[in-house]
Amino acid sequence: MKLATLKDDTRDGQLIVVSRDLRHAVIADAIAPTLQRVLDDWNFYAPQLEALYDSLNQGRARHAFDFDAHACMAPLPRAYHWADGSAYVNHVELVRKARGAEMPPEFWTDPLIYQGGSDDLSGPEDDIVCVSEDDGVDFEAEVAVIVTDVPMGTTPDAALRAVRLVTLVNDVSLRNRIPAELAKGFGFYQSKPSTAFSPVAVTPDELGDAWLDGRVHRPLTVHWNGKRVGQPDCGTDMVFHFGQLLAHVVRTRNVRAGTILGSGTISNTDRSKGYACIAEKRMLETLEHGEPKTAYMQFGDRVRIEMFDANGKSIFGAIEQAVVPLERTA
Structure with a gap:
């Protein structure tokens, strides 16, 4: 449903x-x-x-x-828990290279997850409100699951049985704030503003054969200012499936009903699939040209994120957002 x-x-x-x-x-x-x-x-x-x-x-x-x-608002306009993984290790590797950071080998065997703000989640057409274009506004197209209770110590296979709904995510990042924040050794905060969600969340059975082994095996289409910039496949190159991500989250604590867990930015090693975040494009440009050529989002820019079934029908509806400046009050 x-x-x-x-x-x-x-x-x-x-x-x-x-x-x-x-x-x-x-x-x-x-x-x-x-x-x-x-x-x-x-x-x-x-x-x-x-x-x-x-x-x-x-x-x-x-x-x-x-x-x-x-x-519509986000399916859960405020959630008890919003955590985001990096199941596509290719994305992690590229983004860390962009920051001049080394890729620890354990990232291929132990999931990377951060806990984000869940008290103010954005609807599918809410604006991306930013203080400054200089913050490096970036979209990140993802898939997420919404779960029921998952007890501490649950195995990956058992954790998958707790998935109740699947949805799409735009995990907005302020790229130019990230290096200084992470250098403090305490994780993201100001660099991760409100996260947006597709209008509709669906039960896994609605995905049919596309829901397999804890992964969504469908392309995710990303348009930036009306131009398609990426159509990576969500099932390809997902190193950790959602059961493994959930098992990592509950290693030392319980997870309660209403928790949302993101996959991390969809990323394929096949470059012909394009990109689901600007940071990857900039990193590839740096490798090829010695410096990035593509700027981050500016005020007035729009991003659209959508997934279609095998018949070309939208599954979740679209996330479609514009970047706008914060209107300050006295």
Whole structure:
């Protein structure tokens, strides 16, 4: 099934069920008011939502309306936990080279994960608000999963069974702030502003054969200012699948329902697939020309991130954002 969160006058929005073709939706408040409520008791609520989803797809749902991604918040507008991995080690290697940092060999065997801000997650068409273009604004196109409870010490195979939903991510980075922050030895903070999510989150069965071995085996299409710059395959070159990433997260603590875990920027070693973040493009330019040629995003720039099924139909809807300056108040 496909779920989304509609904007209303609350912080957490209103849960809706979206049709498979993303054309129609129906409010699900008679079942549960929010997605977090569903995740807290998935076995109770999910069958009811599935029935509503079936009814919607068959054209029998009462009070259905046209689905509008612009009216959506992130599926979870604020989450108990947002963590992002770097499952595509090729991306890690390139970005570290761009910073002049060596690639530790254990990165190929032990996942790299950071914990980001989860109290203010952006909707699919919310602006990327920045203080300055000089911060090096970069998009990062990813896939993420939303899970139920995962106890400490859970194995990778068992952790995969906790995945309830899959969604898309734009993990915005301020590249020029990263080196100084990491040099302090305490991780990202100011260099990672609000993360954006696709309008729709889907259950893994909606992906069919594309959901295999804890990976999404579909290309992720990225447009920058209307030009397609990347279409890397999400299943290719993903060194750590989502079960392995989750097992790493719960090695020393529990994970609770509503946790979102990102894959890290999609990155293929096949350069013909393009790029899912500007930093990779700049690194390749540096290797070829001795310096980067491509600038980071400027005010007014737009990015669009979307995944299509084998029939060319959008699965999650699109993330489409513009970079805008912060409007300061006195």
